[in-house]
Each structure stands twice: as structure tokens, then as C-alpha cells.
Amino acid sequence: MRKQGHRSRAVVAVLTAALVGVAGCDAVGGDAAGPTPKAKPSPKPAPAWDSSPASIAAVGDSITRGFDACGVLTDCPDVSWATGSSTQVDSLAVRLLGRTKAAGRSWNHAVSGARMADLSPQMAQAAAHGPELVTVMVGANDACRDSTAAMTPVSDFRAGFEDALGVLRKRAPKAQVYVASVPNLKRLWSQGRANPLGKQVWKLGLCPSMLADADAVDPAATERRDTVQKRVEAYNLVLKQVCAKDERCRYDGGAVYDYRFGTDQLSHWDWFHPSVNGQARLAEIAYRRISSVS
Template sequence: MPVSRRSSATPIAAALLLTAALAAGCTSPSPSSPTPSPSSSAPAPESENAPGAGEWNVRPASVAAIGDSITTAFDACSLLSDCPEVSWATGTDARVASLARQLLGDSGAVGERSWNYAESGAHVSDLPAQARRAAAHEPELLTVMIGGNDACAPDVASMTDVEDFRADFTETMDILREESPDTQVYVSSVPDLMRLWSEGSGSALARAVWQLAGICPAMLGDPGDASPAADERRTAVRERVQDYNAVLAEVCSADRLCRYDGGAVFDYAFTADHISDWDWFHPSREGQSELAALAFEQVTAE
């Protein structure tokens, strides 16, 4: 689907409102949308056919999520707000068919046996604290999506160092294993930010929103600049994302109950339909639904 589908359908006023209220896309939390609180503190029922030690259970009976604004579904429903009901990981909206809804059943079951501790603006350094909160529920499955904000720095030099990224993600896994040793972990790859630029850079409105709101400047700054220097900058960001994904894959592979998505999210050929009309950065409802489908495929693979 060509990006030109959006013209007057998205109000120019959104770009101005984003400029005033949003410092950097998903790089800062929305003050009007606090982190979703757990739906219930009740322990999850034991799964039927529960696996033995080191054996992957394709039908976990409870799901927790940690990560950033993609998992809070920021800007998926309305401007400058989280929309956890359409989150790919734990959303209750039947039209999105989140991973939790596909695994657990109806919205009532999702409300009782899923918890979303992702935070808009989170970096990998925020993940250990989120993991502690999630581990308190001893979920049968924990989803992780992190790294977008670590790459979406003010400039290339400010992106999170790869070894720091490794240390924080390793600490996250160590905390989880200490506090909830039998929890399975599904780790999503970081999306391809270069594809985001290529999908939106042909739209004058997208370029205006990115520039005025300062969204992901390392990749999306000066979006119309086709100079060699700009190409080098964007390539450096993409390579850093690939480095983060390599770390996620390596650390996950060392854990008996961790599944990395094999680059499924990074490789996914999303289009403008999968991007929020509000900021041209976060996933739309359609994008959230696609993330849920990718996750379900990975989690339930025998």
C-alpha cells in the first residue's frame, strides 16, 4: 500500500499538537497515560499438560509483558496516549487478537491472567525493574520488546552502547530466572527503523510530523535529506538495531526457556497501514495485530 493513502485524512493539527506535547516520539513517557497496573494479583491456574524442566509449553496460561511504547500501544487509538487494550502482547480488543487473547481466551481471562508493565519511553536500562514487577506474578510467559528508544537517540553518538545493552538485557534475564525460574520468555526483535523512514519519507505530512515533533532524530531527522552523510547516519542506526538484535538472540539462546523471534519483527515488511496516523512512528491497530500474529506463531511453534 503506497504511503500516499494519508493526505488530508490526518489533520495537520496533529503535527502541531505533537510538536507542543511530544519531545521525541516514544522516547519520553506520556504524562496522561500511566503504566498499566496489573489486572489481578491472583495466581494463574496451572496449565494442562505442563511441560517438564527445559521443555517449551506452547499454551501458557498466563502472560506478562515488559518493554516500551510499542507494547503499551502508544498512539494506536488516540493522540499522545497509551491504548493497552490493543497491545499486541496483552490487549483485550478482539479485533487486534493479542497474543494473550489468543492464548488465554476471552477478555475476561486476559484481564485476570495477564499483566503489562511496559512503559512508554523505556530503554533497555529500564527493563530490569520491569522484570522484577512482572516476575512477582510468576507468569508462565513473559514477552519482551525493547531497543527502539535505545536507537532513537538525538544523534548516532548518543545511541545506547551495544555492550551496555547486553549488560542490561542479561541482568533482566538473571532477575527473571532468580525470581520466577520457570517463566518462559518470548523476545521480539527490534523493528527495522530504516523501513519506517522509507515508508514515510515520501509523505510530506509524515516528514512534517517527524521533524516538528523531533521523533527518532537519529533515523528520522531531516527526513528529506538524501545526501551521503544522511544515508550514512541512517545506515549507522540500522546497523545498531541489528547489533541489538544479535545481543537479544545471543542472550536468549543461552536460556533454556527463552525464544527469540529469529528476526521476524525486524524482517516484517510493514506498510503505512501498520503505522499510527497520529505520529507516523508507532504501530497502528493493524500494526499491533500483525505483531500479535507474529508472536503467536513463534510462541506456539512445536
């Protein structure tokens, strides 16, 4: 009986220990003895958009240079929508920085006639200033060629824009970027063709892919202009898509393309480039997009 009692006490002890162990696991919620799982790091929040940058550099083409806004076949950067000092325009720089600061804290590196392939060197120049904002308006000259066959391929346009943003990011990684859409060239043709003087200037070789034979509306001319228009739309899609991959980039959402430029907004020298009034409208569009918090 002593041996049996000894065995009974041993069995009870083992069972008690097992029950205590089970109760202990349940009391602390299960696998208490295991290592504490490491918390996953929180994703880095996207940087907030600064709606009031303290310096601006502009890159692009003749539109940003104010071409034909003040005189025939000449740049007029004073009325540039991006960095001009004209009181008739109230450029983006003036609206954001104030007239006094804009004079010393804005730089215009756009070049009349520039295409997307020319943007990277301009970006390098702009980045050298360490700007808080860079404005981009380019693409019209990629579509405005001697023929539709000579227009910049969409793939090359994309590669050029990606390269230009890469140049900026290496030299000014925190700079914000505002990207304007390519204007609606077909609308500019439809508005300007009503002016005899404008059509004479167009014959000098201004955007022949769209403006050549301005009065022709036969199937071949219509197809040519439609081809140019589709290419402009493809360029704008590229600008939107590439910009969306950069957390410090804002596309205008097609606002410039959608703007219904009329004869008051067109140069009275060539009836194609923006007039002083047109430059002011571009400044308004850019300011609304940049100053918005979202």
C-alpha cells in the first residue's frame, strides 16, 4: 500500500504540474515564453507639399520665354508666366514670393525652340540654384515639326522627361516640381486661322505640322492635324504618369491643355504663342495648382 500511495502521489504531482502549466499559458494569452514579435516599421509619410516655396526656377520652351508676346519673333522674359516681372502678368514668382523677392529668387532657364531632349541640361542649370520649386512647360515643339513623321516618338519623350527629373533629383533632391500640360495646338490653329496676319506669319514655318495650309480642311489636312493632336494628348499622358511617380511633383491635371485660349490670349504678332494676357492666364493656372494644399 505504501508503494501504491507513493505512486498515487507522484501521478497527482505530475497532473497538477501539467494543469498549472496549462493555466499559466492561458493566463498570459498563449505563447508567453516565446520572443516578443518585432513591430513592423511604419511607412514613411510622403512629404507635405509646400504651397509657398521661397525660390523658383523655370525650364521649358518659348512659352516660358514670353516669345512673341511683346514683339515679333523675339523673346520677352519680362512677361513670362513663370518668372516675369511685368505688372500686367503677375507671374507665378511674383504671386508666390512678392515682387521684391521674386527679382532675386527666381531664374528662367527656358529656351525658345527647346524640345524634351533639351530639358536635362536646363534642369542641371536650374538645380544649381537650389530652388524650392521648378516649373516645367515643354512638349509643344516636339509636336510642332516639319511633318507628323518628324514628331518626337512618345517613348523618347518619356525617356527624356524621366532623365530630366533624374538630373534634378541628383542635384536638388528636395525641389518640388510643377509640370504644365502641353497646350491644345488644334484649338490654337482654330482660333488663329481667322486672322490674315497670323496666317502670313505661319507661312514662315511656325509649327507646320499643325499650321501649314491653314485654310485647308480636306481629309488629308484634317488627318494631319488630328495626328498632331493625338500626339499632344499622348505627351500629356506621359507627363502625368512620370510626374505621379515622383512624390514631390505636381502635374496641372491638363489645365493648360483644357484652357480655352481665345484671340485675347494669343500673340498679335503670330496668333499662336500666348499674348501678355495669355501669359497672365498661365500664371493663374499655375498659382492655383501650386498654392493648393492637395
